[in-house]
Amino acid sequence: MATLSQAMPRLAGDRSQRARRTSAVLVVLLILIAFLSLGWGASGTSLPRAISDLLAGRELAVQDRVVLLDIRLPRLLMGMLVGASLAVSGALLQGLFRNPLADPGIVGVSSGATLGAILAIVLGASLPGPLAGLFGWYQVPIAAFTGSWITTMLLYRIATRDGRTSVGTMLLAGIALGAIFSAFAGVLILRANDSQLRDLTFWGLGSLAGANWPKLATAGPVMLAALAAAPLLARGLNALALGEAAAGHVGIRVQRVKNRAILVVAAGTGAAVAVSGGIGFVGIVVPHLLRLASGPDHRWLLVNSALLGAVMLLLADMISRTLITPAELPIGIVTAMIGGPFFLWILLRNRGVLDL
């Protein structure tokens, strides 16, 4: 296959070869960083020792087992899934709104998820027993998903008129929705008790520190499902770049693609926010870099966003664990420090193109 495509010169302007190479590089990078991240940390655990123990069939030392299997491994998997979900959600939102500035954090989708999660934490305790038992561990992820779903639909309704989305309206509506949700969240926080307060604080900042196996077991499948469903929307989103009418003319069921994209964004963002809080800017930085590297074709953009999102979040996590050791900086602060200026850069670069 590789020799065939090398023998036949591809059509100029076809960047799928480049996108494929990008995928390969990202897979290698992700594996490397995953191992690095497993071995990275404050305690004196040695990854090479643990691996040689495993290979030789020996029992792991207790400390290795606890640190590696119960702390770092769930955190690693969670970081990968959250990074991938946020990046893919960003790419989907940008395709849906047809502009590169849509990001779950910026347009209020994450705030919607956060409000849902806070509602579940504060009011969940007062749910009638059977209902609370029914949802159990899933209470917070489901509430976060519902919050982000409602927000995305609202935002789309507000910002789109006659099939055209206005960037200005989208960003401003995102600010307004974010403000409304924060106000409600504030009221709820006042009603929270001390242990709920501690749970709530980390939502504002965003952190992977709470990662554990039960959380992974509840939110992980939702994020995996969102990641698996996203590439199915690729052809529809490519066509949508021509506008809704033209997308219909090439055979796309526009309304269906939009509904599904909103659902996938809600699932990905909702589950990610439920376990890690408001980690911003991953959804805008990752797809933008990939569009520069190998073009905006969603058939590659979505898959590569998942890979690069995972890589970036693991890197940010390693930074957050290192900067102020032995304490750790919430990862949301790290992504905001990198992503904020990046967002401004995109804004300045695109000022002429976008109708701002």
Next chain:
Amino acid sequence: MSLIAQEISVMLGRKQVLAGVSFAAEAGRLTAIVGPNGSGKTTLMRALTGDLPCNGRVTLGGREIATMTPEILARRRGVLQQATALSFPFTVAEVVRIGIETRGERADALVSAALAAVDLAGFSGRLYQHLSGGEQQRVQLARVLAQVWQPLDDEGARWLMLDEPVSSLDIAHQLTVMRLAADYARRGGGVIAVMHDLNLTALLADHVVLLAAGEVLAQGSPAEVFTDTLLSRAYGCNLQVNTAPRDGVWILPQVAGLTAA
């Protein structure tokens, strides 16, 4: 295989934009819709493509388009809109490919052929956003061409529905594009185009539908429709139809002081 409009009426707000428009466009002929600004040409095209809800019936090959899925419609016809905005920096090749289901080397061949047909061979690697307005319009036409040229298993005629396909083109490319459309019709395809330029229409159309104030004022061959009286009435100014050297038609606006004979 024909495209038939029966009693199409459209209200936009309180304004009756189209009132009882009926005509039949046959595959194998180039049908042109002409008329003054605001006569309802683009509205009619949007009703014909199914983008605008309307009263009346539009049938394509005997089937009402309202009952057809986007997938089936996309295999029966390609639509070129008056303006297409494109978000994200796609290359020309990627834009043309968006419209087709075909993949692999056959898709490459289709894209190259469509670009060559609109005189954009060698442009496939350029970024769409860096092209001029006229070039972008031709890229969009190439995308629609690739869509209707796709080899599919059914053999019915496919339609090109073009809303002012030459509006921002220079005279040479106007001819390139309209000859392409006429040639497509001559090979048995269906073509319906909203046209602004009456001379170009007279040269290349087989059937003309003349709209005025949302109604069909006349329809028939260019020779039947392009008469002094009908055109002057439709456009509300004095127009005189002449015959050009090689049996063509030539429409001259009569402007006081300019046409000293």
